[in-house]
Amino acid sequence: MSKSSFLGADTIALHSGYQPESDHGSRAVPIYQTTSYVFDSVDEASALFNVEQGGHIYSRITNPTVAVLEQRLAALEGGAGAICTASGMSALFVSFFSLCSAGDHIVSASQIYGSTATLLKHSLKRFNIDCTFVDINDQKAVSGAIQDNTKLVFCESIGNPGLDVSNLPAIAETAHAKGIPLVVDATFATPFLNNPIEHGADVVVHSVTKWIGGHGAAVGGVVIDGGNFDWLKSGRFPTLTEPYEPFHGMNFWEEFGPAALAMRIRCESMRDIGAAMTPHNAFLLLQGLETLSLRMQQHVSNAQAMVTWLQKHDAVKWVNHPDIDANSHTKLLFPKGAGSMLTFGVKGGRDAGAAFIDALQLSSNLANVGDSRTLVLHPGSTTHSRLSEADLVSAGISADLIRVSVGIETLKDIQADFNLGLRAAAKVVANQAEV
Amino acid sequence: MYIEVDNANTFIATGGKPFDPSLPTVVLLHGSGTDHRGWALQARWFAFHGYSVFAPDFPAHSLSGGEALTSIESMGAWLIRALDEAKVTKVHLIGHSQGFLVALEAASLLGDRLKSVMALATASAIPVNPALVEMAQTNPTAAAEMMLQWGFGNQSQYGASAVPGMQPIGIGARIMANNPLATDLSACNAYTQGAQRAQKLASTGCPSCVILAEKDRMTPKKEGLKLAQDLNTQAQVVKEMGHMLPMEAPKESLYFMKKFIQSVEK
Known part of the structure; x- marks a missing residue:
């Protein structure tokens, strides 16, 4: 199993997250081209806003078509949950934003996509988040670069454009030994060739614009919460283990455990940053995923x-x-x-x-x-x-x-x-x- | 919140609000190998609608320390000590699967502090195949996977999720991976006085309610109907759902939970 589904990968790609609904029996995943969703009652609206029940409120936060893609990708990668975003870069940004605050630090592979390097070296620095770039397959260098304020180790499973393969089990071991999660951009690998969570990664990011879509017709990204990292034991992640005031003091780790990061991204990043995937793009990307x-x-x-x-x-x-x-x-x-x-x-x-x-x-x-x-x-x-x-x-x-x-x-x-x-x-x- | 029970740090989920023992308290009891997160959404509803929530991780489960308890009877007694520690006075016991067996034992000890009992996807006895118990001892991951495959209904197997973007099977797998599943399953298998406890409870006039899952393959519906008979109450059946009812159908299970608790509190 993928640790999230008992179906085979090819079956997940075709079926997971959607069964023909009873109203019309649409075999294809419908495009829910809507901004918002009618509440049955004021009580239901209140329950949705306070995370007392699941469901959809507004398409910046969730959308039924996008949710199918999210659940399908989470199942393919063996994660606890997934959040789709407007692009691969926004998927990376919300991952870093959810794990880091001003004064924090990231250790990153030096051989990575140019825009990601710019984000880490320049854009995040404006918010006082620093990054040290290392040869990611030199575990002494990775370990030596980890500081008291380091929040994550980042790499691409296959580097762009150097095509160096990151030794995920070794990097994960180094990071975990210091209580740090490993975030992997697996775009070049796709879930078909490699599943980083199986090899120790804690968070997986894809630009689904690429092979997952395959048609070059839609831009999108996804963050998959591996669900294995013990955020509390690490002691470095107040964003996940301490009360979050905007949601009545919600403690994501205590309340949602393995899906804590995914829920934090949903509740905070999608609300405040709003880098949402459109339902039409989700539909197009689902068409690609089916034949990945x-x-x-x-x-x-x-x-x-x-x-x-x-x-x-x-x-x-x-x-x-x-x-x-x-x-x-x-x-x-x-x-x-x-x-x-x-x-x-x-x-x-x-x-x-x-x-x-x-x-x-x-x-x-x-x-x-x-x-x-x-x-x-x-x-x-x-x-x-x-x-x-x-x-x-x-x-x-x-x-x-x-x-x-x-x-x-x-x-x-x-x-x-x-x-x-x-x-x-x-x-x-x-x-x-x-x- | 964390409280000290039997000298062990014990986690009690309170639904996102501070615990107030003066309010009617809804006690949510998890099943074998799982934890309080199975009740994440329902707990929040009760906590924000005039109740206190007391959803413990049993000893050695997820966020709680201590040694795993080896019998349903000892779990029931432990629950009373935990409720005492938190100074809980009015108790609605709601249990899923093994959690309801614990509720039956605790109910027999609570006296007039008990306001009601509610059973979700369970029966008065939960015999466990010895091969599964053995697998849980030797290969807990494989045993957990087997339970997840049997426990979740068809829709969840096809990746459906009541919470958009999440994978309930994946979440369940992570939670069960580190919890004492074999001990829990052995305790369920050894417990034989559920029917007797249920009948005795019914004789006291304690309000009760049974919610079953139509496609439950772990505690089949027919066994749940027998439990309802023992409790002298009606059973409600949630269509298409499997054994992991609180996670698979949080909205439907909450509907029945709040309807019942509100009717008792009126």
């Missing part, structure tokens, strides 16, 4: 074939994918393959790389990953352009790095497209030689 496992098999298969193909190509200088010379923890965590992201550099450096991207016809040059279509990007000039030279090196981003999100098109067509790009890159090299 089938798509991921093709994504991984195409990615592994592209790695082999690129490694043999004369115009290619280097190729990176976690499955190349995989270390033991990568093999343990990703028995079905470590995702469909790869990076590579063409001979001729940045200019040749630019020529490669500009010559492509099938693949799209854009700032997204996880679409069913093949996507390419030059991170050094886009997603990670705000990082300093030193931070780029620390994040494992060289000037020639091209990031590829391998799609599920017919493999020979992706290869034919890349041949166009590599020929253009080779011309740049030839021109450089002539000069």
Whole structure:
């Protein structure tokens, strides 16, 4: 079981959280396109507002269509509960916001998505929340960076764009030894390839915009409360273990235990920040989730074939994918393959790389990953352009790095497209030689 | 709140409001391997509507210290000591599954402090398959999973949740993972005087109420109907729900709980 459901993952993706309702028997999950919900009585309204009964009040807080996606993702990841948000970044923000206050500290992997690095290094700093960046697979460094005011250790299960695989069991052990939870952004892994909670993570975040949606038609995020962390024993989390005045002194840990963090995010972040997922986006993302496992098999298969193909190509200088010379923890965590992201550099450096991207016809040059279509990007000039030279090196981003999100098109067509790009890159090299 | 019972730190959930022993007190008793969180929503309603709530984690369960109690009789006696410690004077006992067996024992000791008893998804005897007890001793996680698979009804198995976004099975699994399930199950299995206690209670005229779950596979509805007979009361049946009634159907169970308690208090 997933620790939240006795159904298999493929069945959860199709059925969990929704059974055809009695009024109309809609087989598909309906889109509840409404801002608000009529109360049966004043007493019922009062009970809903005071968390004396479950239900919906206002779609900034909860919505029935969004709730299906939440319950489905919680079941897939084996969590106690989930909160969907407007984007992956807002999912990260509400996680940090719910665990940290001014004066607190975060330990983060250095090789992470550029916007997350900016959030941790600059935006949260304005609220006096500091972050120390470390090599996340160096447990001495992680342990040494944890301070008395540290509230969480953060990493991506597969780093973006360096593609380093975080050794989740080891990181969790280090964090837990100091009474700190491990928060994992598992976007690149998807629930199909790896479930971080099984390997010690306490909170899992996804940008569901990516492979979970797959269609590139809707932006969204999710926070999954693993339900395993003892917030009281840790002694570091007054936001969860001490009375919360706006809800008549609610103590989330005492009242909701394993779902304490999810309930805090629901009661505070969704109310005060309001980064809610729309019901229409939830519907679109549910359509994607239903076929996640089938798509991921093709994504991984195409990615592994592209790695082999690129490694043999004369115009290619280097190729990176976690499955190349995989270390033991990568093999343990990703028995079905470590995702469909790869990076590579063409001979001729940045200019040749630019020529490669500009010559492509099938693949799209854009700032997204996880679409069913093949996507390419030059991170050094886009997603990670705000990082300093030193931070780029620390994040494992060289000037020639091209990031590829391998799609599920017919493999020979992706290869034919890349041949166009590599020929253009080779011309740049030839021109450089002539000069 | 925390109180000291038998020299052990004991957690009593009060529904989010300070405990006031002068108010009519609704005592909510959890089932095998679980804790007060099964009553999270119902407890809040009572606490904010003129009652005091007293929902203990039994010894060695979740937030309470101490040694796990090994018999239903000892749990009933322990509850009286806990109520004494909190100076509770007027008691409505509400028990889910094993919690109602404890309620029957406590009721026999409460005298005129007892105002009513209410049973949810239970029976006067809860025999437990020896294989399950053994599994709970040797592999408590597997035993808890088996109970969750049998305990939650069909809708919950398909991921339905009365509280949007939550996974009741996941929450139940976490709670049961660290609690003394084998001891609880053995205590249930050994308890044989439930019917007798229920009949005696009925003879005193104590108000009682029985709420059953239509799809209960752990304490089947027919056994619950026998309990209602012993208590000389009517049983209400919540359709489609399984044994974990307080978590699966908090709204429906609260409806019956408040209707009954309010009728007794009138």
